[in-house]
Amino acid sequence: MSPWQSLVGLRQPWKRSHALVLLPIALIVLITAVDLSIPEYIYLEPALVIAPALTPSFAGPRTTGLIGALAVAANVIISYLFGNLGSLYRIVQIVTIFVLSVTVVVYSALRDRGRAQLAQVRSVAEAAQRVLLWPLPEQIGPLKVASLYLAAEDEAQIGGDLYAVAHTDDAVRILIGDVRGKGLPAIGEAAVLLGAFREGAHRHASLPELAATVEQSVTRYLADSEPLEEAGERFATALLVEIPDADLVARMTTCGHPPPLLISTGHSVTVPSLHPAPPMGVGRTGPGDHSLDVFSFEPGDTLLLYTDGVIEARDTHGRFYPLAERVAQWPQAGPESLLHHIRRDLLAHSGGRLDDDAALVALHRTTRNVRSRAKAAVDHLHRNSRTAARPGRAGAPTRTPTAAHNDG
Structure with a gap:
């Protein structure tokens, strides 16, 4: 964006807000003029409260205070011109408009402070997301990749769900996981899981060895930081996927994580048979405790990885989201389009809000790299x-x- 475009973008909201300020000012002038031109026994002064009450919807506390002062001044002018400024009725009117104006100014100040705090929380969440969940490349090795993250908490853009990808010498390795909990409190375990995967993905020859190394990191972290009242209750599920550049197969090791969906070139949706190990953090395990499952992954196939926040989303009748059934409706969609359909359908199913964080990664095998x-x-x-x-x-x-x- 050019400096001129940035300046124009800043000036447009400024012009709109200042144009809207003319509305309560015009309202005060109109009420004052009409009240002075009609018989004295008809009272329009109480309508002056509309102006300061309306202003906080588009202006800050200073502008709201200025409009309130103008409303009080208009009431004083009307009372003075009618010659009854000292009457009890006029005094009550003036005090009422003054108190209401002060109230809306305080409300406006508190609202702006809340907005600033929310913006700060969101900026922290965005920074954490950029640090932890690095954007996945659109193409890596033989794969077209798309990802989607839906946070359960409005003020957070990251939580306990996670994903990462690494390209080794001859294969692409992908991690998708789910730390117990949601929102910002689960970021600590998610950071440990991601860091261990990114470091170990290039050092271990097999997925079971990589899974054992990642679990050791998670176990050490929980031993050092897990509160006593939550001992044994914090864990993480994970699914490790390896897709060779040349071999038309996919290798997987799962630790208590939901199995992926395989969308084949024949437009069928299947669930690969996996041999799961317990979630990470439940107990110490070695490479021999993790199984390696291998199945065919042909050019044109799509592998959909997801966390349980997707399949456990409920509608108003308490029914879970039928992911496999819905995915079968879009068999020819590319990775980005597929996740777009799922996002829209999932939010419609859950009423626009999720009870748990949800993450999805779509992997489409191309023939280009092979x-x-x-x-x-x-x-x-x-x-x-x-x-x-x-x-x-x-x-x-x-x-x-x-x-x-x-x-x-």
Whole structure:
């Protein structure tokens, strides 16, 4: 955005608010003029309270106080011109408008303070979201990726649900998890889980080893920070997914997390069979305590990962959200479009508000990366062949076809 566009954007709200201020001022002038032109026994002065009562809807406490002062001054002028400024009735009217004006000024000040505090909380939540939940790339390895996070608390944009992705040498690894609790109090455990995954994703050869390392980090954190009254009650579910760049399979290790949905190219929606381990933080486990499940993941397939905040969302009759049934309605949707449909349908099902945080990640397998790797391998062989057949340069050793074949 250019500086000029920013200036225009700032001036437009300023112009609108100042234009609206003319409304209560015009109302005071109109009431005063009409009251002075009608018979004395008809009283319009009480209608002056409308002006200060209306102003807080679009202006701050200072402008509201100014409009209140004008309303009181108008009442004083009307009473003076009618010659009964000292009467009890006029004094009660003036005091009433003054008290009401002070009340709306205080209300306006408290409202603005509340808005400032809410804006600060939201800015903290946005900063925490940027630090913890890094935006997932639209394309990584052989995958098109889309993600969605719906926080249960209005003032928070992040909570106990989490996701992350890492690209190793030959595969993409994805984590989706759910820490017990919701909103800002669950951020601590979520940060530990994400940090352990991002560090360990490039260091461990298998998902069971990675799951054991992540769980050790979670267990150490809970041992150091878990309150005594919540001992044994804090844990995290997690699903670790590995999708090789070349092999058309998906590997998974789950720790008490709901299984994903597989949307195949034949437009069928299935639930892969997994062997879950207990949630993280319940007890110490090693790599041997985690199973590795492998199933086919072909080009054109989509894998939908989610947390239990999605499938446990209830409607007004207490019915859970039927995710698999609803996803089957959009079999040809891309990752972004699929999550857009789910978000709109989920909020409509739950009445516009969720009782728990919810996160979804859609992974669509493309053929681009697999083909590019195969093409790169062929090109590499061709280059080796040409190098082997080319005469050696002066001062450089000449490679024979046999040596090139052995090196390849």
